[in-house]
Amino acid sequence: xxxxxxxxxxxxPVRAAVPELADGDRKPLSKKEIAAxxxxxxxxxxxxxVLALYYKLIEKRKIFHEKVTTVAGIGCSSxxxxxxxxxxxxxxxxxxxxxxxxxxxxxxxxxxxxxxxxGDAFSIGGNHFTHTARKNIKMTLVVMDNWVYGLTxxxxxxxxxxxxxxxxxIWGAVDQPINPVKQALAAGATFIxxxxxxxxxxxxxxxxxxxxxxxxxxxxxxxxCVEFYPGAFDAANPRKGGKFPEVPKDHDVxxxxxxxxxxxxxxxxxxxxxxxxxxxxxxxxxxxxxxxxSAKTQGAKPWQILxxxxxxxx
Amino acid sequence: xxxxxxxxxxxxxxxISDIPEAVIRIAGNSQxxxxxxxxxxxxxxxxxxxxxxxxMTIPSTISGGPxxxxxxxGSGEVLSSGDEADVLLAFYQHSYNDHLGSLKKxxxxxxxxxHVEPNPEKASAYHHIAVPISSRTVEAIGGxxxxxxxxxxxxxxxxKMFHLNTAKVEALIQERFSGKDxxxxxxxxxxxxxxxxxxxxxxxxxxxxxxxxxxxxxxVVMNGNEAIGYGLIAAGVRFGAGYPITPWTDIMELLRRELxxxxxxxxxxxxxxxxxxxxxxxxxxxxxxxxxxxGPGIALKTEALGWAVMAEVPVVVIDVQRGGPSTGxxxxxxxxxxxxxxxxxxxxxxxxVLAPASVxxxxxxxxxxxxxxxxxxxPVILLTDQAIATRIEAFEEPRLEQVCQExxxxxxxxxxxxxxxxxxPNGVTHHVVPGTRIASGKYPIVTGLEHDEMGxxxxxxxxxxxxxxxxxxxxxxxxAELPVPEVYGAPEGxxxxxxxxxxxxxxxxxxxxxxxxxxxxxxxxxxxxxPLPNGLEHIFARFRHIHVVEMTDAGLYGFGQLAAIxxxxxxxxxxxxxxxxxxxxxxxxxxLDEIRARHQAAxxxxxx
Numbered sequence: 056x057x058x059x060x061x062x063x064x065x066x067x068p069v070r071a072a073v074p075e076l077a078d079g080d081r082k083p084l085s086k087k088e089i090a091a092x093x094x095x096x097x098x099x100x101x102x103x104x105v106l107a108l109y110y111k112l113i114e115k116r117k118i119f120h121e122k123v124t125t126v127a128g129i130g131c132s133s134x135x136x137x138x139x140x141x142x143x144x145x146x147x148x149x150x151x152x153x154x155x156x157x158x159x160x161x162x163x164x165x166x167x168x169x170x171x172x173x174g175d176a177f178s179i180g181g182n183h184f185t186h187t188a189r190k191n192i193k194m195t196l197v198v199m200d201n202w203v204y205g206l207t208x209x210x211x212x213x214x215x216x217x218x219x220x221x222x223x224x225i226w227g228a229v230d231q232p233i234n235p236v237k238q239a240l241a242a243g244a245t246f247i248x249x250x251x252x253x254x255x256x257x258x259x260x261x262x263x264x265x266x267x268x269x270x271x272x273x274x275x276x277x278x279x280c281v282e283f284y285p286g287a288f289d290a291a292n293p294r295k296g297g298k299f300p301e302v303p304k305d306h307d308v309x310x311x312x313x314x315x316x317x318x319x320x321x322x323x324x325x326x327x328x329x330x331x332x333x334x335x336x337x338x339x340x341x342x343x344x345x346x347x348x349s350a351k352t353q354g355a356k357p358w359q360i361l362x363x364x365x366x367x368x369x
Numbered sequence: 370x371x372x373x374x375x376x377x378x379x380x381x382x383x384x385i386s387d388i389p390e391a392v393i394r395i396a397g398n399s400q401x402x403x404x405x406x407x408x409x410x411x412x413x414x415x416x417x418x419x420x421x422x423x424x425m426t427i428p429s430t431i432s433g434g435p436x437x438x439x440x441x442x443g444s445g446e447v448l449s450s451g452d453e454a455d456v457l458l459a460f461y462q463h464s465y466n467d468h469l470g471s472l473k474k475x476x477x478x479x480x481x482x483x484h485v486e487p488n489p490e491k492a493s494a495y496h497h498i499a500v501p502i503s504s505r506t507v508e509a510i511g512g513x514x515x516x517x518x519x520x521x522x523x524x525x526x527x528x529k530m531f532h533l534n535t536a537k538v539e540a541l542i543q544e545r546f547s548g549k550d551x552x553x554x555x556x557x558x559x560x561x562x563x564x565x566x567x568x569x570x571x572x573x574x575x576x577x578x579x580x581x582x583x584x585x586x587x588x589v590v591m592n593g594n595e596a597i598g599y600g601l602i603a604a605g606v607r608f609g610a611g612y613p614i615t616p617w618t619d620i621m622e623l624l625r626r627e628l629x630x631x632x633x634x635x636x637x638x639x640x641x642x643x644x645x646x647x648x649x650x651x652x653x654x655x656x657x658x659x660x661x662x663x664g665p666g667i668a669l670k671t672e673a674l675g676w677a678v679m680a681e682v683p684v685v686v687i688d689v690q691r692g693g694p695s696t697g698x699x700x701x702x703x704x705x706x707x708x709x710x711x712x713x714x715x716x717x718x719x720x721x722v723l724a725p726a727s728v729x730x731x732x733x734x735x736x737x738x739x740x741x742x743x744x745x746x747x748p749v750i751l752l753t754d755q756a757i758a759t760r761i762e763a764f765e766e767p768r769l770e771q772v773c774q775e776x777x778x779x780x781x782x783x784x785x786x787x788x789x790x791x792x793x794p795n796g797v798t799h800h801v802v803p804g805t806r807i808a809s810g811k812y813p814i815v816t817g818l819e820h821d822e823m824g825x826x827x828x829x830x831x832x833x834x835x836x837x838x839x840x841x842x843x844x845x846x847x848x849a850e851l852p853v854p855e856v857y858g859a860p861e862g863x864x865x866x867x868x869x870x871x872x873x874x875x876x877x878x879x880x881x882x883x884x885x886x887x888x889x890x891x892x893x894x895x896x897x898x899x900p901l902p903n904g905l906e907h908i909f910a911r912f913r914h915i916h917v918v919e920m921t922d923a924g925l926y927g928f929g930q931l932a933a934i935x936x937x938x939x940x941x942x943x944x945x946x947x948x949x950x951x952x953x954x955x956x957x958x959x960x961l962d963e964i965r966a967r968h969q970a971a972x973x974x975x976x977x
Contacts, residue, residue, distance in 0.1 A: 061852060062737045064605075064774050065744035073782040073808050088810060092825055120812055124803040126650075136814050137825060142803035144653060145816040146646065147676050153610075153643035157650025157658065158803065160634060161608050165654075165803055186639035341634045348629035357631050358773035361602060364627070365766060367544075368589045369416060 083117040086110050091140040096131060101252030101278030101288075102199050106138055108258040109168070109197075112266065113141075115259070123166045126155040128180060130172035131206045132199035132278070149179030152187040152196065159194045160338055166266065167194040173214040174204050177233045181213075188242035188271050190337040195265040199252070199278035200235060202287050209283040219284075235275045236318035236329055240311060246272035247314070247330040252279065253292045254299060257326060264328055270336050291323035302327030384574045385532065390443030391576065392451035393527065394471055396464035399427055399436035402520035403460075407438035408761065409524055409541050414442045415590035415763030416537060418581035422874065423592075423761040424450035424954060429615070429700040435463055440761075444581045448874035448881075450760065452956040456530070457495075458523055459485055460502065469495065479526060481519070498569060500526060509563030510556045518560040525564020532577040535565060587766045593731045593757035593871075597687060598623035600735025601659055603769065605776035606685070607633030609659040610647035612640055615699045616755045617663040617689040624659070641669035645686070649677050652684045653815060655778025655802035657739045661687030663755075664697055667706060671714040674748050678718040678840060680815040680824075681789070681798040683742035683749070685735075690754040692952050701952030702756040704870055704920040707930040710750045711899045717837055719844045721749040722899035726873035729764035731757065734896065736772065743776070745843050746798045752898070754920070756954045757871035782806040787822045788813040789836065795846035796839035844900045851902035858884065858891035861911035864964065866892040867944075868918045869931055875955040876918055882957060898931070906939050914968070915944045918960055923948045 089110045096102050113123060120141045127133035129148035136143030146154045155169045176184050176198045187196075203221065204210040210223040214235065218227040239247045246268040248261040258276060265272035277288045289295040302325045307313055314330035352360045393410070395403045407423050414421035421442050428434030441451040453473040459465040459480040469491060472478060478495050480487060481502035491497075506519040521542065528538055542561060546554035591599075598620045601609075607628060611621040624635040638644040644660045651658035662670060667688050677684050690706045692698025710722045721741055725734035731753060742749040779801075785808070786801050800815065801807065814824040819833045827833075856865070858880050868876040873894045883890040893908060895901070909915055919929035923946060928936060932946030947963050949955070 062740035062744065062850075064740055064776070070779070070781060071784050073784050073806075075782060076806070091812070119806070120810065121804055121806045124654075137816075140810065141812050142805075143812070143814045144650075144680070145814060145818060146650075147672055147817055150642060150646040150673065153638065153646035154650035154653075156636075156643075157608070157610065157647040157652075158654040160636065160647075161651045161656060161658075162654045162804060182639050183643055186643065341629075341636075345629045345632055345634065349632060352630050356773075357602070357605075357775065358769040360630050361599060361773060362769050364599065365589050365769065368412075368591050368595075369587050369766070 081119060084114055084120065086114060089113050089140050092137045094138050095134055097282050099281040101201065102132055104252040104255055105197060105199055105258060105276055105278060106135065108255055108262060111259055112262045118166060123168065124158055125168050126151050127170045128175040130175045132170055132172035133175055135170040149175055150183060152180060152183040155194050156187060156192045159192055160341060163338060169194060169196045171196060171198045173198060173200045173202065173212045177213040177235060177238065185242040188239055188244035191245050191270045191334055192337045193270055195272045197274045197276055198235065199276050201278050201280035201284055203280050203284040205280045205283055234318060237315060239273050240315055240318065240330060244273050245270040245332045245334050248274045248328045249326050250274060251277040251288060251291050251326065270334065298323055300325050302329060383572065386574055386576050387579050388576050389445055389579050390441065391456065391531065392439065392441045392454045393456045394437060394439040394454035394468060395458045396437045396468045397460035398433050400433040401460055403436060403438045406520045406524045407440045409538065410440045410442065411761040412541055412590045413533060413537055415588040418584050419444055419578060420447035421763050422447045422450045425759050427700050437468065442578065444579045448878040449957060452958050462486065498572060500567060505563060505567060506560055509559050518556055521557045521560040522564035525561040526567060529565050530575055532575055588763040589766045590761060590763045591728065592759055592761045593728045593753055594619040595623060596728045596731035597735050597753065600732040602627060602631060603773045604736040604739035605774045606657055606659050606739060607631060608651040608656050609635040610638050610644040611660055612638055612644050612666060614663045614666045616691060616758045617661050617687065620661055620687060641666040642673060645670040645673040649673060649682055649684050653682050656776055657683050657685060657743050659685045659687065663689045663691050664693050665695060667709055674720065675714040675716060675718045676817040677748040678720055679817045681746045682815060683746050685738045685742050686748060686750045688750055688752050689758045690752060698952050700755065702754045702920060702954055703950055704754060705922065705930065706752060710752050719841050721747055721847065722752060723749065724752040724870040724896055724898055726870065726894055726896060728757065728760065728762035732767060741847065745847055746800065752870060754871050778802045780804045782808060785809040785811065786813055788824050789820060789822045791822055791835055791839060796842035848900035848903055851897045853902050853904045854893055854895060856891050856893055856908060859889065862889035862891050863913050864890045865912035865915045866890065866918055867895065867915060868892065869895045869898055872918055872955055875957050875960060878957045879960040883961060901938060909939055909941050913943065915941065916947045916964060917944060918947045918955065920950060921948050922950050
């Protein structure tokens with residue numbers, strides 16, 4: 056009963072010849088070239104500023120369209136990939152991180168950015184946040200935290216402060232909110248920063264530092280929902296009479312306990328890089344396993360490696 | 370054993386009968402290593418150009434419990450693991466009590482007389498042979514006081530009884546324990562030799578397998594889970610993600626261990642949803658990635674699968690079915706995931722469902738699954754089950770140099786790209802993978818929202834209908850490409866038995882048996898279940914009764930899951946279902962008895 060497979064490997068579709076371009080011959084992208092669809096966010100939404108700074112980052116760091124991949128789940132924030140002229144995926148609610156991990160682990164040549172909101176990252180996607188952080192899978196995650204569910208029009212979010220009146224807590228939120236920075240620390244994230252949409256220069260600084268970090272880098276970016284939680288972050292906006300306290304100069308970013316204390320400060324807390332550690336990435340660890348395994352099969356073609364295994368099964 | 374056994378000529382010596390096949394059932398506890406004896410026997414059969422099929426049950430508890438391993442070895446075609454055993458090897462009283470009934474009348478029961486008190490009432494029905502297996506094992510290995518190794522002692526008994534090639538068995542024992550402490554292999558050999566040379570009392574007959582047909586190629590021996598794992602590797606899969614769940618776990622362990630040799634990785638994830646999401650992410654990044662699960666794990670993956678249908682990203686999902694719903698019967702076989710495989714998820718989400726019929730088929734169907742996923746940019750679900758996952762078969766060694774393929778993403782630049790081009794013939798999408806420069810500067814988004822041809826969201830009812838049609842059309846194109854399965858037996862007749870997946874063997878054996886008894890039975894095995902190949906209606910039209918044999922519940926309306934699909938598809942009232950969910954594979958007799966009972970009932974109703 057010898058059967059053979061029916062479907063052979065499909066042929067790749069024929070591609071019209073397009074000249075290869077050496078990176079050196081290419082001009083850095085302009086903002087106009089990076090921008091795609093006009094954002095569907097409400098006028099005044101904090102997410103506009105995060106998007107503008109993402110364009111800026113790509114422009115400033117001379118990243119070409121095809122070298123960056125933008126991934127998101129579901130929520131207002133997660134419409135992000137549509138607005139960026141680059142490869143991107145709009146995945147299901149809460150699961151942007153494992154999807155992005157699949158890209159990161161199989162394509163070391165790409166910068167992988169995931170954009171998320173507080174519900175997407177800490178509620179439905181909470182499990183993935185923990186495990187992507189602990190595994191230290193190389194990518195940058197920006198969570199646009201607005202303390203409310205915006206896309207579904209004002210329900211309590213996992214970061215809504217106690218007492219916040221929403222459609223699901225008409226008398227005020229009763230559940231203890233998550234502290235995203237503490238959550239990231241406990242999970243073992245190796246880069247944790249905090250910023251706010253009202254301070255563009257600071258966002259760019261944080262994005263650059265996160266991108267340069269070899270590992271899972273997490274930015275919590277306060278991003279006001281002008282529709283359902285206006286004024287939430289006024290206390291962190293000097294233009295609205297608030298303060299923008301930066302992480303103290305003498306803070307040791309490798310000191311986990313100190314980071315935990317900073318994360319626990321009352322709102323507006325501290326902005327900047329709160330924690331940073333060097334730990335091998337999952338990407339590097341997997342590559343080491345591959346290197347060790349292929350050292351033993353050196354030079355052999357896949358069928359020859361498999362043949363060796365089959366020889367033991369006779 | 371066969372009725373054609375011929376007595377040897379010398380009456381004083383032990384009679385040696387030549388037999389075409391035998392069914393041996395080994396019953397003990399899961400920690401006794403009875404799977405190992407079965408494994409040795411299966412491998413030996415493979416090396417001796419015989420056919421072999423095994424069947425095992427394992428307890429779902431951690432610390433062991435009653436377990437059996439049945440092996441059927443034959444010089445001709447072996448289609449199932451056998452309804453009844455010729456020989457039962459019973460280690461404990463419960464093994465003896467529970468499994469004596471599986472022995473055919475006049476069969477041989479070898480029992481460990483250190484643990485088993487035989488039932489005198491059964492003395493005449495079965496040939497009893499007492500062997501103090503435990504104490505003799507302890508003695509043979511040198512009085513360590515434990516009976517570890519009694520499985521290999523028992524293997525010695527079987528080797529003697531069936532005239533097995535001891536040199537080959539000893540070589541297998543050496544191979545199995547190589548790499549361990551030398552004394553381990555030595556102890557195993559001592560136990561084997563002690564068993565082989567044990568003087569069997571009141572034995573009147575020994576057996577010898579008729580030589581199998583000379584084969585031009587070597588046979589490899591493995592179980593269905595292994596065949597899937599290696600098939601995926603041969604297909605060029607280099608990335609996978611999963612979460613442990615019985616009986617899928619073996620495949621993920623195999624891929625985790627083996628893929629790095631090929632430059633790939635298998636990632637153990639935090640949950641089922643992360644696994645499928647990570648696999649889809651890796652497929653989007655240019656490979657064809659795999660995930661898999663069993664039972665409840667498949668339910669958890671369905672939302673992400675819907676995304677892959679919508680975004681048209683390939684992924685292969687292995688579903689090693691077990692008894693359900695919910696946690697169900699984790700170590701028992703069932704085929705009740707057919708509906709979730711074909712229809713699971715919200716919205717209209719056409720995907721491909723394939724079901725291999727044998728261990729060999731597991732290997733090749735895995736490659737098919739990868740190529741279909743890639744060619745049609747669609748999720749493919751490969752449905753196997755607990756029985757095929759754990760059953761060992763010998764099959765002709767694949768010609769790996771021809772079979773193995775590599776998948777390398779094409780990153781060469783393109784002028785322009787419309788991922789969801791509605792004008793594409795057959796509606797098939799081919800994504801360019803991230804990392805590809807698109808000269809027009811317009812980059813696509815893959816998305817779960819209904820979208821336009823560039824992947825940008827749309828609320829247009831017209832586009833939603835056009836895109837739904839596109840996703841459907843490409844599977845209709847696949848259906849046209851699928852081979853129409855061949856009828857086993859005559860192309861027309863009284864009864865057509867239809868099956869899918871691991872039940873092919875017992876169904877075919879039932880057809881053979883019925884035809885020998887003069888009935889006009891044939892069988893049809895459906896491997897490509899969603900979409901179905903074109904033209905099955907012509908086959909169905911040539912039979913009076915069409916019984917779909919499945920390991921699913923009869924359902925609210927009296928049909929199994931495939932039967933319901935076929936009735937809906939073909940509107941053929943001759944189609945009905947023969948179903949069961951007892952957690953065990955079909956016995957040939959069960960199938961035939963059920964059909965006869967139905968036909969008798971129908972005849973009585975019609976007043977015949």
